[in-house]
Amino acid sequence: MSGAPVRLLLVDDEPQIVRALKPALIAAGYAVEAVETGEAALETMAADPCDVVILDLGLPDMDGKQVISRLREWSDAPVIVLSARDLEDEKIAALDLGADDFVNKPVGVGELLARVRASLRGRERRFAAQAVFRSGDLELDFALRRVQILGEEVKLTPREYDLLRTLARHAGRVVTHRQIIAAVWGAGAQVDAQFVRVLVGQLRQKLEAEPSSPRLVLTEPGVGYRLRSDD
């Protein structure tokens, strides 16, 4: 990281959470802004945009999902949802509204920082269309549409390739069933999540050394999938 430090906006109304997270985020080299309400978060992002937003869903003035949808009207800054809610529907709704990732409370700072880095990389990737993606034994060449495991080429069907490419573009971050369906079958396709599970199973058969305990294509129960990224 060169020049000005990356700025994080921490939106949480529980002061003890902010108090506990802030020192580590600063020690990791980020500049941290902390606000308690959705309104204040939107104001901060409008006046002096931060690079990543870490957002609690239960805010006193509005629902966190509302913050995401309003922010997404004009900002594409990565949003990581930080929530004690373990309701899958909430997470999916937040992700579909444009959140980049989520972490469940309680979370260790190590994991939170990894998610922050993944979301920042995702943004770089979007802008600097990387030609090759690597993670562990996997190598994916976007230009040649070539997939290799330990240097051996793996034959994928077009749908399997589309799935892998989508996961790779979001490597390290969760991709919801709906996002996968839109990317593989096309936006608006009426496809059951069951088909996604089947397709992921096929992909794992081809990529994973041990398909029953996947190390590359990870499941986020009830929400979607996440491709492990080298950190």
Added chain:
Amino acid sequence: MVSPVKMTPSPMPSWRRYAASLAIVAVTTLAAEALFRVTGSTRLSMVFLAGVLVTAFLYGSGPAWLAAGLAFLVYNFYLVEPRFSLSFEAEDAINLTVFLAVAMLTGLLTGRVRDAAKRAEARAHATRVLFDATRDFSASSDETYIRDRLAHHLAAAAGGPSAVEDAARAPGAIPGVSPEAVAVSMTEPTARTATHGGWRLRPLRADGEVWGLAAWAPSADPPPEPQLIEILVDVGAAAISRAHLAAAKSEAETQARTEALRNALLSSISHDLRTPLAAIMASASSLQEYGHAFEEPVRADLAATIQEEAARLDSFVANLLNMTRLEAGQLKVTTSAFSVAEAIERAAERRAAGRFVQLAAPADLPEGLGDAVLFEQAVGNVVENAARYTPAGGAITVTAAVRDGMVRVEVADEGPGVREAELERIFEKFYRSDRTARTPGTGLGLSIARGLLEGMGGRVEALNRTDGGGLRVTLAVPAAA
């Protein structure tokens, strides 16, 4: 349930009507005698004709025939020359024919009018019976009551005993009718009246369901209107079905409310447990990964966070345990004298969540009598509640004083206060004011505080502050002598 017979008055028996026709002929004869004495005329057949007319009009065809025959004989014997002997000439034949014709026509006419009147009366009766029954049925949604009233109305309409039973009890409940016959009657695909001995059986069928069986024994004289009774039974069945649906609906609503309550509680418990856990996890992992890089005050602050949040978790768990014990009636109260001032100081220190607490207790405050640990927990709940609704930077005032043999602790906050109507309700379990719906909370703290205090002979009450904004909650325990 079997209802007893109720007799309706029957109309005049037929022999009396014939006797009456004799009387009318006798009166006619006297009238003719009187007219004969006055005028000397023997052409008085019209008088007898009038007698026949009156009889036919009042008592119908049969008595009219009798009167016509009798009037002819009397007239012929008594007035027609030669008097006091029966003769039969052309004129007599005309008289007899006219008498009989009048008797027949008037009798027929009267019969029709009478039948029409009877039908109108029967209709009015049926309407009244159904109206009374319907009004009775709609008065209540209680199924037992409706069955009871149906049996009553059925007995009245049938003029005999009646029974209304549910499907389980119906077989064997009708005297002299085999359980099989009852079962068959109830499994008919459509409602149909079956006859078994003196009993009529009809299933209580409505909305495609059988709600039991109605049985009645119709009286022989007068026989009741079968259609009326069937309609009565069907109306009753519909009312029973409606009562059933109403009960099922209210049960479903109760269940939905319980479900919503449980979900709210679960999400609230999850929040209250996870928030301190999240703070502990974040602080501990920060110390582990960056401890070496932190300045000393940062390390101390993180350690303090861990300690405070662990204490918060502890009091939350204690609350859950106390609630369970209060619910189960197994709260153990150890009564002894304890220092109220110390208890409120500890509670305020641990539960104020960073809000400024102003403590004021007189030096000569007597000790309280109760359970010190539970008292501290109760005060802590009230303080935590106050902190929850006091904006950051606001102050909570905790004062203690003695009055009327009770040590009273007042906790005043700077929150929004509650509506007058809610001052009692906030002590109900899970009750949360809609004004503060966005502030997380279980709606348990105050209810537990009250339960604990009442367990040791104390009281908890809430009032809105009169000195500007916020709520004032008073906890009172007996003062130690």
